[in-house]
Amino acid sequence: MQVNREAKFRIGQVVRHRFYPFRGVIFDVDPTFNNTEDWWLSIPEEVRPRKDQPYYHLLAENSETEYVAYVSEQNLLPDESGEPVRHPQVPELFGPLKDGYYAVRTKSAH
Template identity: 65%
Template sequence: MNTRFAKYGIGQVVRHRVYSFRGVIFDVDPSFTNTEEYWLSIPEQLRPTKDQPFYHLLAENEDSAYVAYVSEQNLMPDDSGQPVGHPQAALIFDSFREGQYRLKPRISH
């Protein structure tokens, strides 16, 4: 089995290579885990391979905030140094410093 490590981490702000949106990563899947219906909804000429990390983003564009599921090959670092304006960011992260979000501490057992 070929193990790949995620290039980006939770709390990192990234932008999409093709579409005009950016977001903060809140979860990472080692490979594609969404539905086949979702897979087929991606335009064929842009459809990435399934055997790479996929990222869950609190995303935003000029019009709205939403959750996005994006392949590693379609992401790049966002070097703006600006926070993401997604309203749910405060539920997951407790601070934003130097271009990086920090996760809220969790109580677990």
């Protein structure tokens, strides 16, 4: 039986990882795990998240670099720093940051 859950976080929201020192802005959400089995098994068993929860795609950053991350809902918290995310793709997808959320840019037809 599949449980229909509503995502706790939303696209444009700035979040941080519960355990690891990185943060990012959400640009996509999967209702449940949607990555490879090898990826999931590469996570140490003692910290491996459940598959039956939303997973978030982040434009992420840590103190050294920017990258794309895939993170389970149970491992995210709202980022309350108020600081912008420096990932270079943020301006392509989002407008201004306000109260922990980026405005989602609408695509214009050319």
